[in-house]
Amino acid sequence: MEITKKERDCIVKIKELSGSFPPRLSDLAVGLNIKPPTAIELLERLERKGLIKKEHGMIILTDNGNNEYSKIMLAHRTYETLLSMSGVSTEDACLQAEKIDYLMEPESMRHVLKSLGSPEKCPHGKPIPKE
Template sequence: MNNLKLLTKKERDCLITIGDHEVDEFPLRLIDLSDMLNVRPPTTLNLIKRLEGKKLVLHVKGMIHLTNKGKSFYHEIEENHRIIETLMVTYGMDIDRACLISEQIDYLVDHDSIDTMFLKLGKPGKCPHGRTIEQIHD
């Protein structure tokens, strides 16, 4: 079980941005990540150092990669986001607003709460954006 509450919002955003680009042909560089996060490179470097200290990323030769632990955190945040977003849309919230609100809390909600939402929603296979919701936490 990951302890996502160890992350700040900025660290969460950085981790998600890196994870979203892990499938790209080339890993992210610090300058690219800075542009994507809309912050200055020294701020991004500080974020990367904090995530390295938590063993979530590696910064080698200017390239940024998620560690296995970082990939696990990334996937958990993504699953949480999709379940929270699905819950909000199910109860009438606009999809874009649900996405924005989910982004603010997806790394803070505990496993039991996410599992309860997932079960109460009938174990949905996809979020409102059509992305797969893989499974309930074990």
């Protein structure tokens, strides 16, 4: 499934904000630094794609949304690790990975990961998803 950069950022922010309680529209708008009407439009697109559902004002990633998040994190953390191992600062590697992680295919990322020695964590110490 193809998603846009804004949709990618929204999926990641929903996951980041989902602690003990799922985020609400206002939380997401503040977290993404966008106005609520823009957040509503973004959420409607994600809902049409089957990546989120809204329940009682809360925003929840669906199974497809969680799978998309895992694919993004696989690509992000793999590319971030590659750049970091190549001498790019951890912060810059993260910023660069953010620009393209949603475009990368998981199969390609698994090959890159294997060529890097199959690290289990990114430079920030976060686990690299297996799928």
